Amino acid sequence: MTRKEKQWCAVNILSHSRHDWMNKLQLIKGNLALRKYDRVSAIIDEIVIEAQNESNLCNLKMPDLAALFMTCNWESHRFSLEYEVVGDIINLEHYDNQMTSLCTAFFDLLDQSAEQNHDNHLSILVEPDIEKDEIRFIFDFNGIITNTERLSLWLDRQKERQDKVFTTYELTTYELNVMVTLRHVKGV
Numbered sequence: 001m002t003r004k005e006k007q008w009c010a011v012n013i014l015s016h017s018r019h020d021w022m023n024k025l026q027l028i029k030g031n032l033a034l035r036k037y038d039r040v041s042a043i044i045d046e047i048v049i050e051a052q053n054e055s056n057l058c059n060l061k062m063p064d065l066a067a068l069f070m071t072c073n074w075e076s077h078r079f080s081l082e083y084e085v086v087g088d089i090i091n092l093e094h095y096d097n098q099m100t101s102l103c104t105a106f107f108d109l110l111d112q113s114a115e116q117n118h119d120n121h122l123s124i125l126v127e128p129d130i131e132k133d134e135i136r137f138i139f140d141f142n143g144i145i146t147n148t149e150r151l152s153l154w155l156d157r158q159k160e161r162q163d164k165v166f167t168t169y170e171l172t173t174y175e176l177n178v179m180v181t182l183r184h185v186k187g188v
Contacts, residue, residue: 016074056085057126061093064100068107069124078111079120079143088128092135095182099137102158102180106139113151115144134181141176148173 024047031039057066072081092099114120120143127136145151148171155178158167169178 013071016071053084056089057083059089060085060126060128061091062096062099064096065103068100068103072107077107078114078116078118079122079141081122081124083124083126085126085128088130090128090130092128095135099180099182103137105154106178109151109154110141113145113147114141115146118144120144134183137180137182139176139178139180141178142174145171145173145176151176 123140125138
């Protein structure tokens with residue numbers, strides 16, 4: 001089932017969210033029982049940072065992209081996803097469809113190109129910059145890429161697009177770094 005075919009209803013979202021929270025509470029409870037108070041504090045700090053990132057992502061007013069990122073690890077992928085929003089929090093609703101489509105295609109391509117039974121990890125940094133009138137999405141993949149040619153072809157096609165998206169990338173068998181820069185038009 002592809003992402004387009006899957007509908008996240010409220011019950012599914014709440015079920016997955018509850019499962020995540022139960023896992024976090026079990027980690028805290030277990031470490032408290034073992035009297036590992038430093039680890040409990042670290043787990044709570046991680047939860048706070050994750051909640052802040054979710055809040056910042058939602059405040060960009062890109063609901064489809066936020067849903068894609070926040071539910072990604074609930075789906076079967078050949079990578080785990082981590083994301084962070086830094087810099088200016090601005091309204092980017094105008095770019096929601098464009099970036100959701102690009103990220104969905106990129107995730108599908110990674111699923112086809114990454115080693116299946118390996119601990120692959122994708123980090124995404126979202127960095128709006130009001131002074132430069134641009135928004136940068138930096139994708140950092142670490143793992144094993146089995147089909148670098150397919151990824152290169154797709155990324156080269158993205159570089160040729162003329163819709164205010166500028167893409168640069170570096171690709172090896174074990175790492176992929178992609179920067180997508182959107183030229184932000186004030187008031188859009």
